[in-house]
Amino acid sequence: MSADAEPRGFIGFLDRLGRRTATGIAEFGFGASLLGECLYWLGMGRKRRQPVRLAPVVAQAMEIGIGALPIVTVLSATIGIMLAIQGIYTLRLFGAESRVSLGVAMSVVREFGPLITGILVAGRSGSALAARLGTMRINQEIDALTVMGISPVRFLVVPPLLAMLVMLPALTLWSDLVGLFAAGLYIAPQLGSSIGAYVDEMTDLVRLNDVWHGLGKSAIFAVMITVVGVVNGASVTGGAEGVGRMTTRSVVHAISAIVITDMVFVFMVTR
Template sequence: MTRPAHFIAHTGRVSLAAIEEMGYQFTLFAESLYWLIAGPFVSQPVRLSAVADEMMKIGVLAVPVVVLLSFSNGVMMAIQGIATLQEFDAESQVVPGIAYSVTREFGVLIAAIVVAGRSGSAIAARIGSMQMSQEIDALRVMGIEPVRHLVAPILLAMLLMMPVLTLLADSAALIGGGLYTGIVLKLSLSTFIDRCFDTLAVYDLMQGLVKSLVFGILIALIACSNGFSVTGGSEGLGRATTRSVVLSIAAIVVADMIFTYFLNR
């Protein structure tokens, strides 16, 4: 084959594989929803203990990192905001600046990236090693649907914990920004918080929360699908884990852009 033909063939193969993967992720999503809703009626319920376990691993254990990063991010935004606004003698406008960008963008983004890094890799590695040691086959031949047993609890836990982590991230960032602003502009924290609430509408918080649900779904599906499709031994497992984190973060940022565009028109 000639070089251009090679290139076209390669592009075609890659695109097909990508579409196939998205289709697979969509079926994982549809099947998980099916088991979550219909499972109890066909006596194959999604175990609440499994959901609680995942909530712990995905959500609760991520709290320290999310809070630390969000707090630092809040301080950072206050520093940059005050420095930029000083040129226009408008330092006091730093409060709405921080309040908007944290609730609409950065809170949820930081929460999602931390979860993608922690749980995106952990989930892909766990499901991938189960695939390698035939544990997934074992589930199937026992008459236990792997999607119900493994994916549905992860998806539900993501949907429950991502908004919580986002709210935590929002608060930590606002407190961080508030403390720095308070020190530099002699504004008390309570005044800062009051002015935040004056600025913010429910809509701003909702923007972050809606996005957190979408990001949670993306992370769960990308991590699970990469885990299930592990082939080729421990090297394949490593590849799937890396791929899961990179793709999750890429999907989060791109989805964020698309959502922000439509939510702010």
């Protein structure tokens, strides 16, 4: 029995591995075609007599962007202060704590701003998107849209995608400003200078290039959060439990995708 079960177990493992890989690739393909379809509706919607309307985009932008403002502000400030403390502690080893502003400026604008904003929005809005689409799917609301002759992609996916593409970089910019300012609140007294001098120093240190680097990343994150949320929401099966499972999955996937893409982006752009 055991001699027989061993290869069977292995083949069973290969079988599962193959199936999962195929499912994963199919999901990638679905995401890509979804993105393509979004662009199609953006460009061709008017011709197909289904223009993308501004009102739902604005409503989504309020929900995704303005709604996230308080928590983004709090966390960006916290990260800024944390970086300042760690920076001064580390640089003191070399007696170089006066250079902490440079480190903080680079890391907030290039990394922590986009990253923390992306993760927050993935948790807030990516999951909401997945849950909403999943619920609509099991309630046949998506079928109802289709049989009314309204493209679900145009009606349900393009507005959050556009809103995300505008609001995530905007939130990132805000996060940069808040993070840098909060870091200054700690750094200036520690180095015995003033906030004014710190702001002066920052305007010298932060180059437009670094800001674009961060904002570019956040635009990519925006697309990924939306696509991951929609793919997971659209694949919901099995009622309320399925909605819960796919919502969790969308958050995990979106955050993983953000972190990994961040690394790849930095690798490609920075060297």
